[in-house]
Amino acid sequence: MSKTSLTKNQQIVFTALISAKGPLTAYKILDLALVKREGLKAPLTIYRALDGLLEKGMAHRIESLNAFVACSSAPHKEAAGFMICEQCGMTLELPINACEEPLRQQASSTGFHLHKINIEMIGLCSNCGENI
Amino acid sequence: MSKTSLTKNQQIVFTALISAKGPLTAYKILDLALVKREGLKAPLTIYRALDGLLEKGMAHRIESLNAFVACSSAPHKEAAGFMICEQCGMTLELPINACEEPLRQQASSTGFHLHKINIEMIGLCSNCGENI
């Protein structure tokens, strides 16, 4: 299966992520009409589809939420950054070019063989933080 | 209770984290002789002590492992970075000064009110990555 061709379940889950307003947990995905309608019934089915999408760089896991989002740019899986609103859940994927290099430096200078960088910034989005 | 004075359970859990070789989950902490001996029996007891330590900046949560480490420098809770060996679990807390500023810039430029930055770098430590 090539990098960009999705399996049936991956398509279903990817569509769910694309349609979502924010990050979705596996169980939230499972509850969506869109997904139920297709006959997907077991958590494991969702997790397997998500694993495939992560592997293809087309989705990312938000560790601090145990949730998943569709990749908002060209597929990638080596490095990602997010701003996450702790009030409304809004999550924005960021380009992290500016800080990636110093981090890679730090890793290589200690002999660390880096596979993946994950950056999560928690706070209030401009809407939720308006009146504080 | 002041920032540096720990409650009884917080002391017990903090000692456990300090003594550990790497990150510990709440349930791993609960299983330690050191902790059992003190009479701590319920997961919630551990989570509450951990919450207190996080709040005081004396421990950090490693999101990608659902685990916790003692802070390796002066207590802080606004920003932290880690290198995590996916083979042996070795985890090293990093100074992230170099990349903190560009991230704060990105946040403020979009009106995001930043509370916390968490950076996790996954890979192989110098020991585990020796022969690859």
Next chain:
DNA sequence: TATGTAATGTTATATCATAACATTTATGAT
């Protein structure tokens, strides 16, 4: 020492994730 607050104890349960094994579907060689 009375009083309110923070910390702790206890039980139950919610939420997130994977193991093990069976079956079906897609793919490629002949």
Next chain:
DNA sequence: ATCATAAATGTTATGATATAACATTACATA
């Protein structure tokens, strides 16, 4: 086309992580 193989999916059960709700105890201080 058809057979062999690997990949994907289905199904059931269970493991691992985290919190809710409420009772009790310890602690600070007026």
